[in-house]
Amino acid sequence: MLHRNAALTPRARLRLARLIVDEGWPVAQAARRYDVSWRTAKRWTDRYREQGADGMQDRSSRPHRSPARTPQPMVRKVVHLRCKQRLGPVQIGGRLDMPASTVHAVLVRCRLNRLRHIDRTTAEPVRRYEHPHPGAMLHVDVTKYGNIPDGGGWRYVGRFQGRRHRNATAVRTGNRGRNWAPKVGTAFVHTVIDDHSRVAYAEIRDDEKAATAIDVLRNAVAWFTARGVTIERVLSDNGSAYKSFAWRDACHELGITVKKTRPYRPQTNGKVERFHRTLNDGWALARFYNSEQARRKALPAFLHHYNHHRPHTATGGLPPITRLTNVPGQHN
Template sequence: MPHGSAALSFEGRRRLVRRCQHRPIAHVAAEAAVSRQCLSKWYARWRRHGDAGLHDRTSRPEHSPTATPKAVIEQIIELRKRKWSARRIHLELAQEGTDVAVCTISRILVRHGLNRLRHLDVDGEPLRAPGKIIARYPGHMTHLDVKKVGRIPDGGGWRAHGKHSPQAKASDRARKKGQRIGYTYLHSAVDGFSRLAYTEAHDDEKAATAIGFMFRARVFFTAHGITRFTRIVTDNGACYRAHDFTRAVHSFAAKHQRTKPFTPKHNGKVERYQQTLARELLYAAVFESEQHRRDRLRVWQVHYNYHRPHTAAGDQPPASRLPARVTNLMRSNS
């Protein structure tokens, strides 16, 4: 949806159709850089419906002759409540002379929340309702994760010199010989309540590295006033499945919670933070070396926690939701 003051949004269209009352449509369309047919359509809608006709309309067709009839949809839902599979429902309808594809039946079941049998009770009604994972206070849920990114060679990689540059070709030749430059592992921790984040770059993702990072992250959060840690949330990576990591968590937190396999949304706060990190830092600038990127990471982390507005914090920086601050850097507009 365009914003309210866009050139060809509702307000722009209203101005154009008013000009068409006294001037040829083709002339007004040429001045506004739109086609005559487009402006004629808006003008006809305005004459028929007034200003209400200039709003954006849905692209959904008024009539769908091939849509599944409502009675068939109700029959599919009724058969599903008997714990029938989509294939069995398809065969049952085919015997009655109604040909509905299995994929169509599956989409109907997803639309009505009946796609997973284990989520239905004995009467066929959904057992689960969609909800949000909400932290009630600072330290209630601390989310940990690791992001693996390629190392930057000294002098810069292909993003600095181009894919067909001599540096990029040399890197390709080395890779074919088995001389890989390796990866950097970004260990991140995010407080679920304030979205305060802490990230370190390491050379591996072993359990010992994850444990050391977690305790340093705890010191960072404690300096911001987060002294009570209830739940540490991680995925099922090898470093987080280690017994030593679980014992380390229980030394200061009440629970170590691992997310359900193949369900990254359960650890979504740190996953979303990593997307922001990649978009605004990792791939937003040209770095001359791996150390250059790591130095910029420390600067960007201060920007993220103290200056960058966050929608979950009411368009305020994450540190604004915590009682303590550990930096006095001023905002830079350069």
């Protein structure tokens, strides 16, 4: 990339060199024409004679040799201490008898200066990927929330009042658990995320059985199809619903390839896991709901805001729907 005060662009360099080599201009006269020094004009002329038009491009300023560079065995020790023990430059420098500035330079070069660049569990570099087009991969999962009793939950009204609300709701519904304890139930939110666009689809159900997961998948495929997206693969964890033969057969019927994450590795399905945090902060616990019905009624509005209006860092600060084309309501 040219610096801001560069006198010659690659095209101007080529014109300068051709004036001297092809048309026979004196070097000093061509240098005055392009307002550069004689030495600069001579350098580009010599490079044009040796390499032709390809030689007019900028070269890397990286040196061929770096005798004072940190030896590779020492670099490996720095990386080992950083990954295995999460030590900082000062602590690593103290152990290896190196300046902290040198350790920091090594970590920057190895892209380990931030701990978020490595996996917390395995200390391996974080590997990020994105499929090339919408529909190439769907991420599916289920997240659970306790139903909100009538009058509001304990997070907003306090534990004492929340307990009274639970009891009142149990009296109204007759839903009791073990030892006659009040029971308000659980909301199972089945979420579906498109890998490329981050467009989200979600439904609230009363369980996470295979039949329910299959029904949600069919609805999600129909929803994406209406927006011009053809689903090719689906990635899920190793939950019982997704390991069932019914799930496999349903995906085969829909023409979808089944993919599974590594056991005990939720990072493999990280996009939908991250969406669950957004769902938690933006909808489930975002404000006070006086009943479970009120919270469920707010989910479609949140999904519309997430898909159509909320900037997403993975899509260049634009809403996820912008990665789909000709979608009804896209520009509303």
